[in-house]
Amino acid sequence: MPGTPRQSGAGHNQDVDDSGNGLRADTLVATVRGVLPSLTPAAQTVARLILEDPATVARSTITELSAASGTSEATIVRTARLLGFAGYPQLRLALAAAAAQPDRLVPGDLAPDDPLSEVIQKVARAESEAINDTVAQLTSERLGLVVEAIVGARRIDAYGVGASGLVAEDVAQKLLRIGLSSHAFQDAHLALTSAVLLKPGDVAIGISTSGETPDVIEPLTRAREAGATTVAITNNPRSSIAELAEHVLISAGRETEFRPGALASRISQLLVVDCVFVGVAQRTFDSSQEALASTRRAVKEFTRRTSPARRQP
Incomplete structure (x- = not known):
């Protein structure tokens, strides 16, 4: 609800070690x-x-x-x-x-003269590190709060632009496949239009690597004002979007000359989304399985009817 404190323990101290003495070594x-x-x-x-x-x-x-x-x-x-x-x-x-x-x-930064064999190794290493760093910061408690909110939501919005917009599309598509009313918005005007129509109990997810993307911050702000539960997926736990959201899930990704921040973070953002999706699917197992079966059947029937072999006289 607007004006209520965040529930997920997000912020600059979310990754302190058990002694409270700074950030954990692994993150x-x-x-x-x-x-x-x-x-x-x-x-x-x-x-x-x-x-x-x-x-x-x-x-x-x-x-x-x-x-x-x-x-x-x-x-x-x-x-x-x-x-x-x-x-x-x-x-x-x-x-x-x-x-x-x-x-x-x-x-392990990529260099212009790296042979492709080394490119493969360095890219794979960067992806692996991004996943490991994200896992180290993603607690079951924070994830569980987001899963609970989505399970009980009438509608779920996801906001993101650029590479984060692709992640927003991914989360919306996944939730739609299991029968939840979910929509992704990469256009700020459409995002705002949807955000102001959300109601208490709905969920709005803002995705931004930097946490400072105006096209994501503004609709998430309006969604919170409308009473929706707000979620942020970001690299920066001290960003504007993290301060705004009730629940914050931290992703990780290292920017290099050949891998801008948004691209480096996409794999870790997708990991967070997958964990959210699986958690929701577990909580709604019967309805999710029925929805997945129905969607698979519909796509399979459509593919069979429209395949080139079927269209031949």
């Missing part, structure tokens, strides 16, 4: 990547060094990191605190723990 780098656009320019400089070479940062004193980043020691301490740590020593410890998983800290 630290991915989360820093996601919140990067929300940081101040000086903090971004420090964060980029963490992303480019986290193992070296883990070995650096605050004085050494200050010299390497061209920022003050006070900025480094503030950056560590923005990331949920008490100070720089705690950030170094988390980075050292992440460095104990060396396979996850190798940059």
